[in-house]
Amino acid sequence: MAITNDQRDEIDSARSVQQTTMRPTVAALEEMLFKPIPILDHGFIRVVDYMGDDTSVVQAARVSYGRGTRKVQEDKGLINYLMRHSHTTPFEMAEIKLHVKLPIFVARQWIRHRTASVNEYSARYSILDKEFYIPESSNLAAQATTNRQGRGIMLEGDEATRVLNLLRTDAERSYDGYLQLLNEHPETSEDDRLGLARELARMNLSLNFYTQWYWKIDLHNLMSFLRLRADPHAQYEIRVYAEAMLDILKRWVPLSYEAFLEHRLAGAHFSSTMMKALRRMLAGEQVDQQSSGLSKRDWDDFVHVINSPK
Amino acid sequence: MAITNDQRDEIDSARSVQQTTMRPTVAALEEMLFKPIPILDHGFIRVVDYMGDDTSVVQAARVSYGRGTRKVQEDKGLINYLMRHSHTTPFEMAEIKLHVKLPIFVARQWIRHRTASVNEYSARYSILDKEFYIPESSNLAAQATTNRQGRGIMLEGDEATRVLNLLRTDAERSYDGYLQLLNEHPETSEDDRLGLARELARMNLSLNFYTQWYWKIDLHNLMSFLRLRADPHAQYEIRVYAEAMLDILKRWVPLSYEAFLEHRLAGAHFSSTMMKALRRMLAGEQVDQQSSGLSKRDWDDFVHVINSPK
Amino acid sequence: MAITNDQRDEIDSARSVQQTTMRPTVAALEEMLFKPIPILDHGFIRVVDYMGDDTSVVQAARVSYGRGTRKVQEDKGLINYLMRHSHTTPFEMAEIKLHVKLPIFVARQWIRHRTASVNEYSARYSILDKEFYIPESSNLAAQATTNRQGRGIMLEGDEATRVLNLLRTDAERSYDGYLQLLNEHPETSEDDRLGLARELARMNLSLNFYTQWYWKIDLHNLMSFLRLRADPHAQYEIRVYAEAMLDILKRWVPLSYEAFLEHRLAGAHFSSTMMKALRRMLAGEQVDQQSSGLSKRDWDDFVHVINSPK
Amino acid sequence: MAITNDQRDEIDSARSVQQTTMRPTVAALEEMLFKPIPILDHGFIRVVDYMGDDTSVVQAARVSYGRGTRKVQEDKGLINYLMRHSHTTPFEMAEIKLHVKLPIFVARQWIRHRTASVNEYSARYSILDKEFYIPESSNLAAQATTNRQGRGIMLEGDEATRVLNLLRTDAERSYDGYLQLLNEHPETSEDDRLGLARELARMNLSLNFYTQWYWKIDLHNLMSFLRLRADPHAQYEIRVYAEAMLDILKRWVPLSYEAFLEHRLAGAHFSSTMMKALRRMLAGEQVDQQSSGLSKRDWDDFVHVINSPK
Secondary structure (H helix, E strand, O other), X not given: OOOOHHHHHHHHHHHOOOEXXXXXXXXXXXXXXXXXXXXXXXXXXXXXXXXXXXXXXXXXXXXOOOOOOOOHHHHHHHHHHHHHOOOXXXXXXOEEEEEEEEEHHHHHHHOOOOXXXXXXXXXXXXOOOOOEOOOOHHXXXXXXXXXXXXXXXXXXHHHHHHHHHHHHHHHHHHHHHHHHHHOOXXXXXXXXXXXXXXXXXXXXXXXXXXXXXXXXXXXXXXXXXXXXXXXXXXXXXXXXXXXXXXXHHHHHOHHHHHHXXXXXXXXXXXXXXXXXXXXXXXXXXXXXXXXXXXXXXXXXXXXXXXXXXX | OOOOHHHHHHHHHHHOOOEEEOOOXXXXXXXXXXXXXXXXXXXEEEEEEEEOOHHHHHHHHOOOOOOOOOOHHHHHHHHHHHHHOOOOHHHHHOEEEEXXXXXXXXXXXHOOOOOOEEEEOXXXXXXXXXXXXXXXXXXXXXXXXXXXXXXXXXOOHHHHHHHHHHHHHHHHHHHHHHHHHHOOOOOOOOOOOOOEOHHHHHHHOEOOEEEEEEEEEEHHHHHHHHHHHOOOOOOXXXXXXXXXXXXXXXXXXXXXXXXXXXHHHOOEEEOHHHHHHHHHHHOOOOOOHHHHOOOHHHHHHHHHHHHOOO | OOOOHHHHHHHHHHHOOOEEXXXXXXXXXHOOOOOOEEEOOOEEEEEXXXXXXXXXXXXHHOOOOOOOOOOHHHHHHHHHHHHHOOOOHHHHHOEEEEEEEEEHHHHHHHOOOOOOEXXXXXXXXXOOOOOEOOOOHHHOEEEOOOOXXXXXXXXXXXXXXXXXXXXXXXXXXXXXXXXXXXXXXXOOOOOOOOOXXXXXXXXXXXXXXXXXXXXXXXXXXXXXXXXXXXXXXXXHHHHHHHHHHHHHHHHHOHHHHHXXXXXXXXXXXXXXXXXXXXXXXXXXXXXXXXXXXXXXXXHHHHHHXXXXXX | OOOOHXXXXXXXXXXXXXXXXXXXXXXXXXXXXOOOEEEOOOEEEEEEEEEOOHHHHHHHHHOOOOOOOOOHHHHHHHHHHHHHOOOOHHHHHOEEEEEEEEEHHHHHHHOOOOOOEEEEOOOOOOOOOOOEOOOOHHHOEEEOOOOOOXXXXXXXXXXXXXXXXXXHHHHHHHHHHHHHHHOOOOOOOOOOOOOEOHHHHHHHOEXXXXXXEEEEEEHHHHHHHHHHHOOOOOOHHHHHHHHHHHHHHHHHOHHHHHXXXXXXXXXXXXXXXXXXXXXXHHOOOOOOHHHHOOOHHHHHHHHHXXXXXX
C-alpha cells in the first residue's frame, strides 16, 4: 500500500486530537478511525468520519426526544423488524465517510451507485502517481465459458506469467507516455518543450491506474451497495472493498449488521413459480424442472439456493 | 412550546453523556445540542447530531490524508472559491440531523425538498397531541392584491380577532371530532363502542396541527433549502424555521455560512438582457424600461435589486 | 368524481389531436390516454404522457442501435432475468406521467417516495374546491387490537353512521371556515372586510380534502412504489390508487408487469434462519417455532407465506 | 464516426416505423430521431426517445386538465418567469433519452451528474472495439501556467506531431495487449492458451478508448448539466457534447431553450460585495480593486463579466 511517510504523519496527527462530544460515539470504530485498511496491491479504505450508530436507527424510528434506546433486546428486535419489513428510512439516519483508493476500472463500477457523495482526486488539476493494479497470480481467471459474465478456471504457470508481464509492461509504458506528455518532471523534463495540458495527458493512462476519493453514504444505501458488491457474483476487485466495508459495518453498527446478514446477505428470494414448487415439495411431492414451470436457469438457481446455505 | 417534563428529562439525560472522539467537533454546536429552539407557538428545531465542520469541506476538496486544513485564511479563500464557482460536492461532506416540530401545512412545503432523509411521527400508529398553530395577530396578512402569491396589508382589530377565533374554534372542534372517532381516551371514551382506526381518524384534523420529524441533510442541500426558504418571498411560517437554521449554520460552519451569505443569500442574478441594460448604464447612458427590452415585471425586479441592498 | 364539463371538454380536445411519431407507441395505453380513472369518492388517475415500452427496457439492456428487440420470447426471457437479478437500470428507461387527484392525507404518504417529479396544485395561490373524502361505510374499520398498525373489524350500523356524520359535518364546517377566512366568494363575501391570505386560510382545511398533482416517475421506481403500496398492509386509501396503477402497468408494459408480479408482488423473501428451517422441513423434519430459532412474530410470518399463495 | 453498415440499417429500420399518438410530438426533433450526430473522432449523440415539449412545462405549472397552453406569448412569459425565479419542478416534466458514444475519460466526468439514468455498454461482458480518441492537432493545448485548471497556448509543429504520435502508438499498443489477453480473436488467437476474463483484460485499455451508453434525463437536470458543461471553463472534449445537446434543446423546447440562454447561460451572478461595488459605480463613483473589498481574482472576474457580453 502506497502511504508515504508524510501521509502517515498526517494521519497520526489527526488521530492525536481527542475532543469531547455529546454525540453517539462508537469506540470500536474510533479505534480504527483514519487508519488505512490495505486492499489489493495499492488500494485502501479509511474511515474518515461517521455520524450515529445503532441507537440512531432506533431513535429515528421512535422519533424520540432523548437517545430513544431501551433494552438491547428491544432495540435489536426493532432493528430486525425494520430490516425484515423494508422500513428503510431509519437506516438513512446514520452516515459514514470513507477515503478510498481504488483502480479506475473499479471506480467506474462503484460510481454507478448514485445515492452517495463523492469528491475524487482530479487528474485534471494534479498529476497521478505511478500506481497501477496488477492482480495476484492466484486471481487470474480465464473467461467463463458457461456464461458471459465472469470468471472461469484459473490461469497458471507460463500463461499466468505472460499475462502479468503484459499487464505490467503496458502499464509502465502507459505511465512513461503520460510523463512525457506532461513534461513537468523536475528531473527528466525537457526545458525547451511545452507540456501537454494535464486534462489531456491523463487519457494515456490505462484503467488499472489508481485513483482516490472521499465517499460519503448513509447506512441504508451502504447496505444496498454491499448487497450487490459483497455478492459472490460481483467482480473480485470490487468485492474485496465490499468485504472490508462489511467489517467496518460490524464494528460500527453491530445490530444492523446482524440484521443485514440475516435478512439480506444470507436471505433468499423466491419467485411466485418457485413458491408454488416449494409448497408442493413441502407437501411431499416430487418436483422436477419440467413440472415446476421454471426455466432451466431458474430451476438451477432454485435448487442451488434450497440446498446450499450461504 | 410543548415540551413535557418527561421530554425535558430525556433531553437532559442525553446531554449528560460526554464521550471522547477523534472526529471534528464544533464546540458552539455542542453547546446547543439536543436543546429545542422554540419556533411559532408550539414548534421547535433541535440539533440531534452532526458530522463534520468547515474543515471537512476543505479536506474533501483537497482529498487529503489528514485534516486537510491550513491557515484559516487559506481555508476561507478555498471555501469562497468553491461557493462562488458552484463546486458543490465538498459541501455535501458535512451533514446535520434535526428534530423538527412543525404545522402540517408547513411540513407539506418542506418535504418537497427531496434530497434529505426523513422519519415522521406517524398518526397511523400513534395519537397526535392537541397542538395546533394559531398565528400571532401581528402576522395576519390579507391576500395580496398586486399578485396572487403572498400577503398584503395586515388585518387588525375586530377583523383579526374574528379570524383568530374562527381558526381556534375550528381546530378545537377538529380535535374533538378526532378524539370521538378514536374513542381511545382513558377517561372520556365510551366502552360500548368501537373506535375508528387511527389511520382513518387522523383525516379529521386540520392542516394547522403539529407533526414532527427527524430530518437529516447535507450542508450543500441545506443551503439550497435555505436559499429558497429564508428568502423574503417564502411563507412566513416556514421562513422562521429557515432563520433558525441560519443561526445553526453560523455556529456550525462559520466560514461556509459567510460564503453562503456573500454569494447566495445576499448575491444577485441578472439575465442577459439585464446585463445589457447594466452595461449601458455603466457607460453613462440613461436606460428606461422601454429601451431596456425588459418586461415591466422584470424591469421592476432589476431596478429593485440595483437600488436596494439585501 | 368531480370532473366539470369544462375539464371534460379540455380532455376531449386533447384526445382529438393525433400526430405521427417514430417513438415506441403503446396502443392499449393511447386508448385510455388523458381519461380519468375514478378512485375513491372524488379522486382519479389520468395517464398524461409516457415514454417507452417493454422494448425500451430491452433496448437499453442491449445498448443497441435500433429498436433492440428480437423475438417476443427472447425479450420476455431478458426482462425476467433483469427483474430476477435486480438489474434495475434498464427499467429506469421507460417513464410515465400521471395526473392524480387524491386526499391530502394520502398525498402525504405518497410524497415520501422521493424519486419522482411532482407539481402540486397550490392552495397558496388558488382556492381549493369543496371536495373531501368520506369513506364508504364498508371501509370503516376499527383500530386493530392485535397490532398498532392497521385496521381491525368493521364498524357497522349506528356506529358507522355516527362516524360518517361526524366526518362529513366537520369537513363541511372546515370548508365554511375556509371560505369565511378567504372572503373572496363572489356572492357571499362581505365587501367591508379584508380576506385572509390564501396561504394562511388553507390551514383551516382538514386532511381529507382533495389536492391534485402531476406526478412523473420511471418504470423502476414506479414498481418500487407499487411493491409497497399495492401490498395488503398498505392503507386502503392509497392501495386503491396503487391497484389502478397496476392496471396501467399491465397495459403499458405487459412483459415487465408479468415479471414484476412473478418476482416481486407474488414472490417471497426468507431470512437466513427461515431458510434453515425450510431446509430442515424439506428434509422431512418436523420444525416448530421453538426449534426454528425464529421469534413468534417471524414464525407466524413464515408459516403464513409458506401456506398461503398471494 | 464508427457506425457500421449493420448499425446504419438498424437505425434506418427504426426510423421507418411511423405510428400515431395523442402525446405531444415535436416535428423538429422527429426529423433527427435516432440519427447519430458525429462528435470528436469516433463519438456521437443520438436522440433515442423523448417525452413532452414546452407545453408540458406549462401544463404541469398550471396542473391543467387539457394541454394547458394558451397563446404562445403567454406560454413564453410563464416559462421565462419559472426560469427566472428557479421554479424548477415544471421543467422536470419533460424527458429525453440519448445514446452517446464518448471517450472513457469524458464518461468519467459526465457520470458525476447523478440525476440521470444510465445503461453503459459493459466491457465485463462484451469486447470493446478498437476505437480511441486522438485530439485534432488544433486542440493540443499546453498546461496553463496562470492557473492549475485548464489549457494554455497551443502546441504546434513538431511538438504537436510528437504528442499525437505518442498518444496513437500507446493506444494501439494498449489495444494489442487487450486482444492478446482476451485471446478470443477468431483469426489471431492462439488455440492452446486460455484467454483472460474480459472483466480483467479491459484494465489494459487506456482512458481515451470509447465507451457508449443510454442516458435519460429530465429537462431541468439536462439544463443543470449544460450550465456546467457548455461553459467555456469546461474541458473541450465534454463541451462539444454539451454544444450538440444545446442544438437538440433548441429543436425540442425552443421556449425553454431561449429562457435558459437568457437567464442561465448568458446571465451573470454577483456576490454581495460585487453588488456594493456595482451600486457605487452606477452612482458615478470610481471603484478599483482596493476600494471594492474584492480579492484580486474576484475583482478580475467582476470586471470581466461587466465588460464582456457572453
